[in-house]
Amino acid sequence: MLPTLPTTTDVLVVGAGPTGLTAAVHLAGQGFDVTVVDDQAAGDNTSRAAVVHARTLEVLENLGVSARLAALGIHARRFTIRDRDRILVPVGFDRLPTRYPYTLMVSQAVTERVLLERLAELGGRVARPYTLESLTQDDEGVTARLSGGAVVTAKYLVGADGMHSTVREQVGVAFEGGRYAESFSLADVRLTGGVPRDEVVLYFSPAGLVVVAPLPDGTHRIVSTVDEAPPTPDVAFVQGLLDARGSRKERAVVGEVLWGSRFRIHHRVARTFRAGRVLLAGDAAHVHSPAGGQGMNTGIQDAVALAEALTIALKGAEEALDRYAAARRPIALQVVTFAGRLSGLANMNRHLRPLRNLILRLLALSPAFRRRLAWRLSGLVYR
Helix, strand or coil, X not given: CCCCCCCEEEEEEECCCHHHHHHHHHHHHCCCCEEEECCCCCCCCCCCCCEECHHHHHHHHHHCCHHHHHCCCEEECXXXXXXXXXXXXXXXXXXXXXXXXXXXXXXXXXXXXXXXXXXXXXXXXXXXXXXXXXXXXXXXXXXXEEHHHCEEEEEEEEECCCCCCHHHHHCCCCEEEEEEEEEEEEXXXXXXXXXXXXXXXEEEECCXXXXXXXXCCCCEEEXXXXXXXXXXXXXXXXXXHHXXXXXXXXXXXXXXXXXXXXXXXXXEEECCCEECCEEECHHHCEECCCCCCCHHHHHHHHHHHHHHHHHHHXXXXXXXHHHHHHHHHHHHHXXXXXXXXXXXXXXXXXXXXXXXXXXXXXXXXXXXXXXXXXXXXHCHHHC
């Protein structure tokens, strides 16, 4: 039996991923009645996004979440771009002007669990599984019709329901952009051999891209671009990627694949982040390459900015919502451009990759270049 939903609420959030949960936590902390619905019977327990950047931890701090997350993840203070065993670009985060001078490596499942626990503490609720079927709005509010015949009326509705957003489609907002040609392979594996435990490594090798990143449970996240990734990568496939693209000197050996998938990535941005009393955030508003680990982070930062705007709007100053849309969309465009450039470098014509790597080594001689890259990766540039 579906859980009982309220018939009215201040804010209805569609989507219980990190973006939706963050918005709900902020609003509940301000004393508003907030209801989250999600079409999954339970939260996804796969790791998916595994990087929380410094700026994201900063914006989560006032929600009582950052310290909890930081205690559960690996503090990776260094990010390197390599060509097999040669370091091309070393990027350190330890000198950044923040309380979080590192990249936090932690499973998205853990991030969602911490946010969900905090929401429960504040009296918020997530109702599952409810699918949004339609919505209408007027000057007073938004009426959402959900699976099972449930109807909820809210003063505002937040669409945090992912790339294939029903909310975005219902309000007729265009999702402008295209799709990358390459497919991505993702796997969480157990490794032995030459594998760093406190550093994220991006291999720009002649044979192609592979990212090796540590996770708190002793596993590693492997992400790579291939022409056609297998639906479920096995040990032999991941081992082949690491042998062809990773370190030669200290070979990493794959012992087990715990979870894996393949996906294709779009680069799209919603034409507007606001349609009346309906607001978009996270993947419902923008999607892009996973290069640089910006996706979930940008969504969480959207959510905090949106919740702050909704707090003002619920007190009568609705123009704050226009300021949210006007501020966050240009940031989304910047993130899409940055991730696209990293992907373009990674997937450059095979014959040009040695030249690319030489140019990167020369650029990395400049402390200013390395500092700018650290600010961009960490998200502090979006302060």
